[in-house]
Amino acid sequence: MSLDDVRRYLIAYDISDDVRRTNVAKKLESYGDRVQYSVFIVDTCPAKLLRLRTQLIDLIDQGTDSILFCNLGTLRDNQSRTLDVIGRSRTITDHGPAIL
Amino acid sequence: MPETLGEGRDLIPISLVAHQAFCPRRAWLEAMGETTDTHQVAVGTEAHAPADDPTGSRSQRYRAVDVISHDLGVIGRCDTVELDESAAMTVVEHKATPVRRRPEVTEPMRVQVALLSGALADMGYPVTGQAIYFINHRTRVDVPLSEEDKAFARETVAATARTLAAEEAPPPLEDDRRCSRCSHITVCLPDERPLAPVTRRIVVADPDTQVLHLTTPGSRAYVTRGRIEVSKSGEKLGTFPIERVQGVVVHGNVDLSSGLIRELLWRSLSVVWCTSTGRVTGWARAAQGPNGGPRLLQHLASHSGRIDLARQFVSAKVANQATLLRRHGDTPLVVARLRELQREALEAPSLADLFGIEGDAAARYFESFLTMLRPRVVAAEELTFSVRTRRPARDPINAALNLCYGLLTADALRAVVACGLDPHAGFLHSSGRNKPALALDLVEEFRAPVADSVVINAFNNGEVRARDFSTVLGSTRIGERARKALIAGYERRVTGTFRHPIFGYDVTWRRAMEIQARLVLGVVDGTQPQYQGIKVR
Ligand code: SF4
Numbered sequence: 325m326s327l328d329d330v331r332r333y334l335i336a337y338d339i340s341d342d343v344r345r346t347n348v349a350k351k352l353e354s355y356g357d358r359v360q361y362s363v364f365i366v367d368t369c370p371a372k373l374l375r376l377r378t379q380l381i382d383l384i385d386q387g388t389d390s391i392l393f394c395n396l397g398t399l400r401d402n403q404s405r406t407l408d409v410i411g412r413s414r415t416i417t418d419h420g421p422a423i424l
Numbered sequence: 425m426p427e428t429l430g431e432g433r434d435l436i437p438i439s440l441v442a443h444q445a446f447c448p449r450r451a452w453l454e455a456m457g458e459t460t461d462t463h464q465v466a467v468g469t470e471a472h473a474p475a476d477d478p479t480g481s482r483s484q485r486y487r488a489v490d491v492i493s494h495d496l497g498v499i500g501r502c503d504t505v506e507l508d509e510s511a512a513m514t515v516v517e518h519k520a521t522p523v524r525r526r527p528e529v530t531e532p533m534r535v536q537v538a539l540l541s542g543a544l545a546d547m548g549y550p551v552t553g554q555a556i557y558f559i560n561h562r563t564r565v566d567v568p569l570s571e572e573d574k575a576f577a578r579e580t581v582a583a584t585a586r587t588l589a590a591e592e593a594p595p596p597l598e599d600d601r602r603c604s605r606c607s608h609i610t611v612c613l614p615d616e617r618p619l620a621p622v623t624r625r626i627v628v629a630d631p632d633t634q635v636l637h638l639t640t641p642g643s644r645a646y647v648t649r650g651r652i653e654v655s656k657s658g659e660k661l662g663t664f665p666i667e668r669v670q671g672v673v674v675h676g677n678v679d680l681s682s683g684l685i686r687e688l689l690w691r692s693l694s695v696v697w698c699t700s701t702g703r704v705t706g707w708a709r710a711a712q713g714p715n716g717g718p719r720l721l722q723h724l725a726s727h728s729g730r731i732d733l734a735r736q737f738v739s740a741k742v743a744n745q746a747t748l749l750r751r752h753g754d755t756p757l758v759v760a761r762l763r764e765l766q767r768e769a770l771e772a773p774s775l776a777d778l779f780g781i782e783g784d785a786a787a788r789y790f791e792s793f794l795t796m797l798r799p800r801v802v803a804a805e806e807l808t809f810s811v812r813t814r815r816p817a818r819d820p821i822n823a824a825l826n827l828c829y830g831l832l833t834a835d836a837l838r839a840v841v842a843c844g845l846d847p848h849a850g851f852l853h854s855s856g857r858n859k860p861a862l863a864l865d866l867v868e869e870f871r872a873p874v875a876d877s878v879v880i881n882a883f884n885n886g887e888v889r890a891r892d893f894s895t896v897l898g899s900t901r902i903g904e905r906a907r908k909a910l911i912a913g914y915e916r917r918v919t920g921t922f923r924h925p926i927f928g929y930d931v932t933w934r935r936a937m938e939i940q941a942r943l944v945l946g947v948v949d950g951t952q953p954q955y956q957g958i959k960v961r
Contacts, residue, residue, distance in 0.1 A: 330632045354650020355667045368632050372667065374520075417665060421915035422634040423908055424645070424654040424662045 330419070332402045333373060334394040335364045339384060347383045348391070351376070357416045365407070365416050367399060435492065436584050438500030438539045441577075444584040445532040449594040450608050451587050457714035457844065458611045484508070485516075493543035497581055502540050512552040515541045520559045527558035529567055538569050538577035593951050611843070613942055619956050621928035633670035634919075635835075637911050638678045639904075641700070646681035654678075669693060673834050675907070676700030694838055701823070701901070702830025703815070704860065707837055707847075715844030718949040725948050726849035726861075731775065733865070733947065733955050734852040738782050739769035740869035740957025745789040747960050748872040752796035752880055758788050766959075778852070786812065789872075793821070796880050805890040807883070816899030820890050821879065823900040824910055828875035829867070831914045835934060836863040836870070839941040845948070866940055869957040873922075874933050878913045882906075887913060925961055 335352060339345040339362075352358070355376050356366030366376070373393075380391055396406050399419065407416075444451035484507040492499045506514045515537055521527070537554040545551045557564045587594060596614030597603055603614045604624060615622040636652065638645050643656040651663040652672075672688060674680060674697045685708060688695055692710040699705055746762035749755060765785045772778040794802060794809045801807070809821040817823035840847045840863050850861025852868070882888040892906030902910070918934040931939070936958060946952025 328631075350649045354665050356665055368667075372632065376667075417668060419632075419634070421912040422636045422664060422668075423911055423915075424636065424638055424640065424643075424652075424664060 328398060328400060329369050330367050330399045331370065331373070332396040332399055332406070333366045333368065334396055335366055335391065336394075337362050337384075337389065337391045339389040339391075341385070341389075344384055344389060348380060348389075351379055351383060357414065359407075359409075359414050359416065367417075367419065434585070435494070435497055435499040436581060436588070438491075438498050438536055438543075440588075441498060441539060441580050441584045442532040442536040444587060445535040445580050446530075447597060447600075447602055447606065448583070448587045449596055449612060449614075450606060451584055452590075452593050453608050453612060453714075455588055456593075456717065457712065458608065459714070460607050460611055489544075491540060491543035491547060493539075493546040495546050496539060496542050496578065497585070498539050498543060500540055500543060502544070505544070508552070510550075512550045513541075513544060514552055515544065515554040516557050516564070517555075518557045518559055521561075527556075527561040527563045527565055529556055529565055534567060534569070534573055535577045535580050537567050538573050539581070541569070542574065542577065593949055595951055611942065613939065613946070616927055616939065616943070617946070617952060619926055619954065621926075633668050635671045635673060635915065636664055636669050637673045637675060637915075638680075639675040639907060639911065641677045641904075644679040644681070645684055647684040647687045652684060666691070671695070671834075671838050673698060673831070675911075694841055696834040696837055698830045698834065700907070701815075701817070702827035704830055704833045704837070707834075707841075709841045713841065713844045715945065715949075718945060719844055719846050721950075722845055722862075722945075722948045723849045726851060726855055729775070730851045730947070731772070731778075733944065734775060734778055735770050735772055736955050736957040737852045737865050737868045738772070738778050739766050740959050741782070741871060742766040742769055742785040742789075743957075743959040744869060744872040745785060745876075748876055748880075749789060749792055749796065753792050754795045755792040758792045761788060775852070793876075798884050801883055801886070805883070807890060818898060819895075819900055820888075820893040820902075820906075821883070823893055823902050824879045824882065824888060824906070825875065827902060827907065827910050828878050828914055829871065831911065832867050832870055832875050833860065833863055835918060835937055836860075836866040836941075839863075839866065839938040842938055843942050843945045845941065845945055862944070866937060866944070869940070869959075870933065870937060873958075873960045874917055875914070878910065878917050882910055882913045922960070925959055926956060 337345070337348055339348055349358070352364040352366065355368060355372070356364050359365050366373070368376070377393070384391065396402055440451050440454060443454050486505045487503065489502040489505045491502060502515050503518045504516045506516055508514070517533065517537055517540070519533065533556055537556065541551045541554045553566060554569065555564050555566045596612055596617055598614070603609050606612065615624055638654060640654060640656060640661055643654050643661060645652055645654045647653070647666060650667070651665050652669065653663045654661045666687065669688070671693050672695045674695065676699060680695070685695060689708065689710045692712065694710070695708045697705045697707065742762055743766040746759050746766060749762065750759045762785055765781050769778060769781045772781060790812050791810065794807065797807065807821060808819055812825070813822050814826065817826050837847050837860055845862060847860035847863045849855050850865045853859060853861035853864045855861045887909040888906045892903040893900050894903065919932055921930040921932050923929070924931050924936065940958065943952055943955050947955045
C-alpha cells in the first residue's frame with residue numbers, strides 16, 4: 325500500500341434540515357475530521373471517496389441541499405502547505421502510527 | 425455460492441457467471457468467499473447506485489430488480505429496468521470502468537445482460553432490449569443480442585457450474601493481460617506462483633487505513649458518530665475515524681464496548697488482544713471468511729505434517745538473523761555459522777532436527793545480539809543481554825522483544841485469518857498446545873527483519889531508554905513511554921516498504937506477511953507448487 329494513492333479532500337456542506345445535516349456530519353466524521361462547523365478534511369483513496377459520495381447522496385435532498393467536494397491533491401502535495409488556519413485550529417487524523 | 429431451490433437444481437448467481445466469462449479462477453475465488461476491496465470493486469459496487477445518471481429523471485424505472493430463471497439456471501439482480509409507454513422493459517446495467525479509456529462492452533458484460541434479460545423474459549415480462557450505462561463516460565450503449573450471444577451465455581452458465589463443482593481451484597492465467605484488470609489479483613497472485621520476479625505493479629487496497637493500537641491502561645473505547653473514541657475517567661483521550669481502521673490491537677487493560685466490537689466485526693475487521701507485555705491472549709474475527717474448503721485441507725496437511733514448509737520457515741528465520749547480524753553486528757564467525765545452519769535447515773530430515781538447528785542458531789544469534797547496539801548506548805544505558813528470556817523478561821531488551829514479537833503475531837494472525845486459514849493448524853509449531861501455530865510459523869521469517877530491527881533501532885536512536893523499564897523481582901516491565909515508542913517504531917517498520925527478495929517489487933512488510941500466508945494457502949490447496957520463505961539480503 326502506498327500513501328501516494330491517498331488524496332486529500334475538503335468537503336463542505338450546506339444543509340437546511342437538522343436531521344439531514346446531523347446524518348451527513350456523522351457520515352463525514354467516520355471518514356475524516358471536522359475542521360470547521362460544516363467543513364471536513366477527508367484523506368482517502370479515490371474508490372472510497374466514491375463510496376462516501378454515494379452514501380451522502382442517499383442522505384441529502386438533492387433539491388435543496390448541497391455538498392461541495394474539493395480535491396486538494398495527493399497527501400504528499402499536501403504536507404502542511406495547502407491548509408493554513410488563523411485562530412483555533414482542529415487536528416486532522418495523522419497517517420503515522422495510530423496509538424490511542 | 426449456488427443456492428438450491430426446491431427443484432433440487434443449483435441456481436448460479438449471474439455475477440458468478442460474469443466472473444467465469446472473465447476468468448474461471450476468478451469465479452472460483454469469488455465462490456470461495458474471496459471478496460476483494462480494491463478500487464475496481466468499490467467503483468463497481470457504487471456504480472450500482474445510479475444517482476449520477478442523467479436519465480435518472482425518468483419515472484418509469486425500477487432499481488434492484490431480482491430475477492430468477494430455472495430454465496437458464498440462474499439467479500440475479502438487475503441494477504435498473506426501464507419501462508417504456510407500453511411497459512416493455514430494457515435492462516440497463518451501470519458500469520464504472522475507471523481504468524478504461526473508451527466505453528467498451530466486454531464479453532462478461534454481454535453475458536451478464538443476456539442472462540438478466542433472459543431471466544426477466546422467463547418471468548413473463550416483455551423485454552425489448554438491454555444496455556450498459558458507463559458512469560465514468562456518462563454514455564449509454566445499447567447491447568443488441570444475437571442468438572449466438574444467448575447461446576454463449578447459456579454455455580457460460582454450464583462452464584460456471586463445472587468450475588464450482590471442481591475439486592481444485594483452476595490455475596491462474598499465465599502472463600495474461602486480463603490479470604492487470606482483475607479485481608482479484610491481490611488474492612489470486614497469478615504472477616507470484618512461480619516464485620520468480622514479478623514485473624506487474626500490484627496495487628493493494630486500502631492504502632489509507634491503519635492498525636489502531638489501544639494502549640492507555642484503564643481507558644475505554646467505544647464507537648460514536650462513526651469514530652472510535654477512547655476516554656478515561658470521563659475525559660476524552662482521542663478519536664479515530666472508523667473508515668480509516670484496518671484492524672485493532674488492544675494492549676493490556678483497555679475496555680472495548682460491545683458496540684465497537686460488533687461494528688468492527690460487521691466491517692470484517694479483526695481485533696487482537698495482547699497483555700501489556702505483548703503476549704497474545706485472543707482475537708475476534710468476523711463470522712464470514714473465505715476458503716472454508718481449503719481450510720479442511722490445511723488441517724489434513726497439518727495433521728500429516730509438511731516438513732517442506734517447516735524447513736522454509738526455519739531456514740528463512742536463520743538466514744534473516746544472519747543478515748541482521750551482518751548489517752548491525754560485528755561477529756563474522758557467528759554470521760558464517762548461521763549461514764551454514766540456514767542451509768542445514770533446508771535438508772533437515774525431521775521436525776526434531778529442525779528444532780535443534782533453530783535452537784542452535786538462536787543461541788548463537790542472541791549471544792551476539794548486544795553487538796548490534798551502539799557501544800556508546802550500551803555503556804550509557806548499562807544494557808545487558810545474554811539469553812532470550814520470554815516470561816518473565818529479565819532485562820529491557822528482552823521485554824522490548826517480547827512486545828514486538830506480540831505485535832508481529834497480531835499481524836500474522838490477521839494475515840492468516842484474511843485468507844481464511846486457521847491460525848491453529850500449523851506446520852512447524854505444534855497445533856496441539858492451543859497456540860496459534862500457523863501464525864507463529866509465519867512469524868519466524870519476520871522476527872529478525874521486523875521485530876528485532878525495531879528493537880535495535882529504538883535503543884540505538886534513544887527512542888527507548890533503560891529508565892523506561894522497571895525491574896521488580898527479576899521481571900522487567902515496559903513503561904508507557906517505551907511501549908508507545910516501540911509500537912510506533914513497529915508500525916513505521918511494517919508500513920514501510922522493502923524490495924521483495926523473490927518477487928522484486930516494493931512492498932510493505934505487512935503486505936508481505938499476507939502474501940506469505942497466501943502462498944501457504946496455495947500450497948495447501950494445491951495451486952502453489954512450493955513455499956519459499958522471505959530471506960532478506
Ligand atoms: S488475477 Fe488473473 S488468473 Fe487470477 S482471477 Fe484474475 S484474471 Fe484470473
